[in-house]
Amino acid sequence: MSSTVVATKRRSEGKVHWSYLLMSNAPYRALSGFLNRNLKLASILMVVLPVAWLVLWNIFPLGQMLNISLLQQYPVPAGQSEVRTFEHYLLLFTDYTVYLPFLRTMGFAVVVSFVALVLMTPLAYFIAKKVPKNLQVRLLLLAMVPSWVGELIRVFSYVLIFASNGAINLVLMWANFIERPIPFLYTWFSLGAGMLYVVALFMLVPLYAAIEKIPTNVLEAASDLGANGITRFFKVTLPLMRDGIATGVTLVFLITTGVYTVPMILAGTDSNLFAQVIASYFHESSLTWPRGAALAIILFVSALIISGVLHSLLRAKKKY
Structure with a gap:
């Protein structure tokens, strides 16, 4: 027809x-x-258009950043030739104001990834196995509603929660649990809570997708064989959801290492992260852009390597 x-x-x-x-x-x-x-032309277009988009908006900016990072000065003064150097990359090993935030960021990203895993696993399991099929998508959409608001607004909402006159302190003082406000804001606690709020969805969705694929009869068989709920989870559910764990941890780690808004608003002077250090070089002067570009490339490569290692360690091993 x-x-x-x-x-x-x-x-x-x-x-x-x-x-x-x-x-x-x-x-x-x-x-x-x-x-x-013209099926051949259609196939070529299906490949060329996504590749062109990837090159234009991802690879080309990275290439330009790499080029700037290798310049001794940027912009190059009129009448002088370009001088290339690797000295900006050595800042990671020689300047404590650079390598301390770098190590702090990587450790913080690992902690946030695994805390998000622990917090989101029960919720993902509940939605995938305890909620009727016709309500699962609705609950996931409900969990996505906060992400429809801009990240800046969501992070500022945590200022209202953790401030000295914020919601938590007001409730605690009203209940006579405390006499004076607790300084939650601008600490590792507020930074970690705000980061978890931003990245939780990126952990929830892969975990839900992995758990939802586990056949219910497999869990019922484990129960019939005498396994209690805890044993079923660690012996059956957890091994079968390793691909979802690997994906979620990788996504959260990559986002956490590069996020800028959350630490700018919620971090204190002792909890500044590497993204803030990079931004400081770009905000200071165009003469310091090569340093900022070099540190940005270091962050990009390091995050990819560490996330690749985490993904390789966590994903399910294929047996042939």
Whole structure:
């Protein structure tokens, strides 16, 4: 049945969907017919367009950043030739104001990743195995609602929660648990809580996808064989969800190492992260951009290597 006939039939039934209107559109039919007659060209376009997008918006900016990081000065003064050097990369090993935030960031990202794993696993299991199928997607969408708001607004909401006159201190003082406000804000506690709030969804979705795929009859068989809930989780569920764990930990680690908004708003003077150090070089002067670019490349490469190691250690081993 042709697309025109289908669209006409739908109109006569009073059920016109946008996809049928699209198929009945003359330019669309002409383009789809041309591509159907030239499948090789269609295949090339399917590869070329995504690759071009990747090169333009990802690889090219990284290449430009790498080029700037190797320059002794940027911009190059008029009448002088470019001088290339690796001295900016040595800051990671010679300047404690650089290598301490770097080590702090990597350790912090690892901790946040595994805390997010511990917190999100029960929720993912509950949604995947305890909630009826028709409500699971609705609960996931409900969990995604906060992410529809800008990250800046979400992080500032934690200032209202952790401030001396914020929600937590007001409740504690109202209940007479404390006499004076507790300084939650601008500490590792507020920074960690804010970071978990931002990255939790990136852990929840992969865990849910992995747990939802586990056949219920496998868990029932383990129960019939005498395994209690804890044994079933550690012996059956946990090994079968390792791919989801690896994906979630990798995503959270990568996001945490590079996030800038959260530490800028919630971190204290003793908890500044590497992204803040990089930003300081770009904000200071264009003359310090090569240093900032070098540190950005170091962060990018280091995060990829460490996340690759974590993913390799956590994912399920294939048996052939």
